[in-house]
Amino acid sequence: MEKEIEGIVLRQVPYKEKDKIVTIITRKGLLSFDARGIASLTSKNSSSCNLFSLSNFTLNEKGNYLSLKQGKLIDSHYELYESLESMSAIQLAFESLIRFMDENDTKIYDYVLSFFDNLKKGFDSMTLLVILLAQLIKSSGYALEYSSCVECGNKKNIVQVNYRIGGFLCYECAKKYNEIHDDKDYLKSFRYVFMVSYDMMNHYELDRKIASRLLKEFIDFLNFNFDNKEIKAYEIYKNSIIM
Numbered sequence: 001m002e003k004e005i006e007g008i009v010l011r012q013v014p015y016k017e018k019d020k021i022v023t024i025i026t027r028k029g030l031l032s033f034d035a036r037g038i039a040s041l042t043s044k045n046s047s048s049c050n051l052f053s054l055s056n057f058t059l060n061e062k063g064n065y066l067s068l069k070q071g072k073l074i075d076s077h078y079e080l081y082e083s084l085e086s087m088s089a090i091q092l093a094f095e096s097l098i099r100f101m102d103e104n105d106t107k108i109y110d111y112v113l114s115f116f117d118n119l120k121k122g123f124d125s126m127t128l129l130v131i132l133l134a135q136l137i138k139s140s141g142y143a144l145e146y147s148s149c150v151e152c153g154n155k156k157n158i159v160q161v162n163y164r165i166g167g168f169l170c171y172e173c174a175k176k177y178n179e180i181h182d183d184k185d186y187l188k189s190f191r192y193v194f195m196v197s198y199d200m201m202n203h204y205e206l207d208r209k210i211a212s213r214l215l216k217e218f219i220d221f222l223n224f225n226f227d228n229k230e231i232k233a234y235e236i237y238k239n240s241i242i243m
């Protein structure tokens with residue numbers, strides 16, 4: 001059987017002499033296929049399988065085995081290659097997607113497309129990353145509560161984000177744990193990055209301090225809930241931007 005699917009190349013792993021296993025993110029989740037002969041200089045399909053490429057793929061399907069019949073490049077995103085900040089933001093996004101995304105997630109693909117579009121328009125990369133990671137947290141199954149107190153359901157008097165307990169805490173409930181009160185802008189931003197739809201990602205630029213705090217917290221939260229391995233791209237990204 002044949003199937004056609006649009007996707008963005010997240011990873012390619014060489015195997016044998018000229019073949020690669022290509023992993024793409026699509027509207028239906030993650031999938032991997034065998035791209036035979038792709039590393040050969042004469043391969044017609046190689047540009048469609050380059051890292052970061054958005055392409056249309058025609059795949060042969062035999063049971064669980066998928067192989068590439070034809071790839072048509074839609075956008076190589078080459079204009080982002082010149083910016084170290086954009087490249088390291090994409091690396092961080094991709095490393096996180098591969099590690100933490102539910103492979104059947106159908107919602108995050110539009111955020112990834114919008115992430116690329118807005119990077120090209122020069123929108124703040126850190127805001128885009130924080131939104132993408134918030135959506136990944138939703139996708140990962142380790143959800144955080146961002147609309148009411150995680151303990152009592154109160155929507156008012158939210159004073160704190162408590163990652164250990166699972167999200168927002170109200171004034172009364174926060175007393176049980178610690179007296180820390182987060183500032184209002186931070187709490188608003190926390191809620192915003194979970195709520196915002198993919199077509200509004202460039203609607204509001206987060207304050208740099210808040211964005212960098214959320215970025216670190218989200219990465220720590222995901223790491224803690226998964227395998228606690230370091231995300232290499234995080235340090236590289238931090239070094240690529242002027243804080």
Ligand SMILES: [Zn+2]
Nearest residue numbers: 149152170173
């Ligand atoms: Zn409460």
